[in-house]
Amino acid sequence: MGKRTNTAQWVESTQRWRVSVQKDGVRKQFYSSKPGRTGQREANAKADAWLDDGIAARAGRxxxxxxxxxxxxxxxxxxxxxxxxxxxxxxxxxxxxxxxxxxxxxxxxxxxxxxxxxxxxxxxxxxxxxxxxxxxxxxxxxxAKLSTYTPEDLTIPAGARFKGKKVLQPTDMVKLFNTDTTTYKGAVVRDQFINAYRFQVLTGLRPGELVGLRWADIHGNTVFLARSINVDDEETHGKNENAVRSFVMSDVARRVLDDQRNLTGDEESVFCIKSEQFYYYRWRIYCRVNELQAVSPYELRHTFVSVVKTLPAGEVKPLVGHSADMDTFGVYGHALTGDAENTAQAVNSVFLRVLKQA
CATH class of the missing domain: 1.10.150.130 (Tyrosine recombinase, N-terminal domain)
Incomplete structure (x- = not known):
């Protein structure tokens, strides 16, 4: 803590109080234009605040x-x-x-x-x-010692809602996992990214993580995510510190990856996607040709969370690279066709067990 050994003096020529203090070899002057002892105390208080906290009494805007x-x-x-x-x-x-x-x-x-x-x-x-x-x-x-202020009571209005997101419904997913073809230059062909679409739905990867995935990142059934390629074609370590992660693939995801391995040969990249924009472009064509609901590649990630939302949140967060305090299901979990009926059946089963015991 700094210590002031002098007091503010009234300067007649400028009609204000002034006190000069020094700390760590830096000298500053503090002022007050208020008349009387009130102004003197104010100038002294400004100096004390700077000496004690290192906070400039007249901080920038x-x-x-x-x-x-x-x-x-x-x-x-x-x-x-x-x-x-x-x-x-x-x-x-x-x-x-x-x-x-x-x-x-x-x-x-x-x-x-x-x-x-x-x-x-x-x-x-x-x-x-x-x-x-x-x-x-x-x-x-x-x-930066410009302020000591820490926000303590910020709230999100109760009426705020997450922006509506779309996900693939079960009928769309059935088409995705049973239809390989799309159109390219007017001809019906196997979609070059069919395994990428499927793998994204099965793992919840972000599009940039999918683009950046290398075969060297996969060891047995474990996928290690250490990079992402953004829309500007920049390689990063991902959206945040939680994005660098690893997970063990499900059997169905493993089968999709095995099929992709047979297609890529010696390529370094798993899915050989040249850019996120091109991936999005080909996905939209696939949806149109096969009459799937038009969702974005990022919403394929939402689809994954929506499918696994019955699992404990603590198991899903590490898979998708979310922090412990992230509302994963609130932001990413969306209703699938049949959810309401399944919930009704679950409630019915609970009451049947209770009534049977009674």
Whole structure:
């Protein structure tokens, strides 16, 4: 803790209180224009705060400090992670917080950002990302000794909903696992990525993880995921720290991979997908030709979670690379045809057992 040995003095020429203090070889002056002892105490308090906490009494504005923070994010993450974050910050955070001093931010300021986005119809996931963005910025400010503020009471409005996602229904999955063909240049051919579609549904891989998968990553029945190729053709370690993982394949996934091995020969890449965009393009054609519901490749990941949602969450999270606090089933689990009937039958069975015992 720093210790001030002097007190603010009134400067007649500037009509304000001034106190000069030094810490770690750095000298700063703090001021107050308030008359009387109130102003003297205020100037002294500013100096004490700087000496004690290393926090500048007149910290910069959010719009200025965030430039350094955003640059730090840009150079430490992939462009596909940085661009959406920068867009959220520019569209939702800066209009509310841009002119605020770093050391004057409150929980209500951050809550206003979230509430505004909610009123504008943004999904629950977007609101959660905004909250995470602002917590990350505040952490950066604390590490940079610009503020001591830690958000404590941010809430997502109860009415917020996740954006509707589609998944393959059982009838679509039956077609997927029984139909190999598509059209290419007007001819009916075997789809070159048929095993990729099937493997994604069976494992819940992200599209970029599928593109980046190498035969060297597979040892026996275990798949080791250590890279992802994003839409900008950049190789990364995945979306987050949980993305680097391993899992043991199911028997049906193993059979799909064995079939792919017979097709690729000496290729290094498992599915030989040249880009995520091309994969998406061929998948859309396959869906149209075979009359499957038009879902995105990422929604094939949602399909996997929807199929296995009856398993314990603790078993599914490591498979898909989610953290312990991620609401995997809430975000990724969607209703499949027959779910309601199966639930009704399960409830019926429970009551039958209870009544039989009675």
């Amino acid at each position: 959010v719009e200025d400090v965030c430039k350094a923070w955003l640059h730090n994010v840009e150079i430490t993450t992939s462009s596909t992670n940085y661009r959406p974050l920068e867009s959220r910050w520019r569209c939702w955070v800066l209009p509310v917080l841009g002119k605020k001093r770093i050391n004057a931010i409150t929980d209500q300021d951050l809550q206003t950002v979230i509430n505004n986005a909610h009123v504008a119809g943004k999904s629950k996931k977007t609101l959660m990302l905004l909250a995470a963005d602002m917590r990350s910025f505040c952490k950066y400010c604390r590490k």
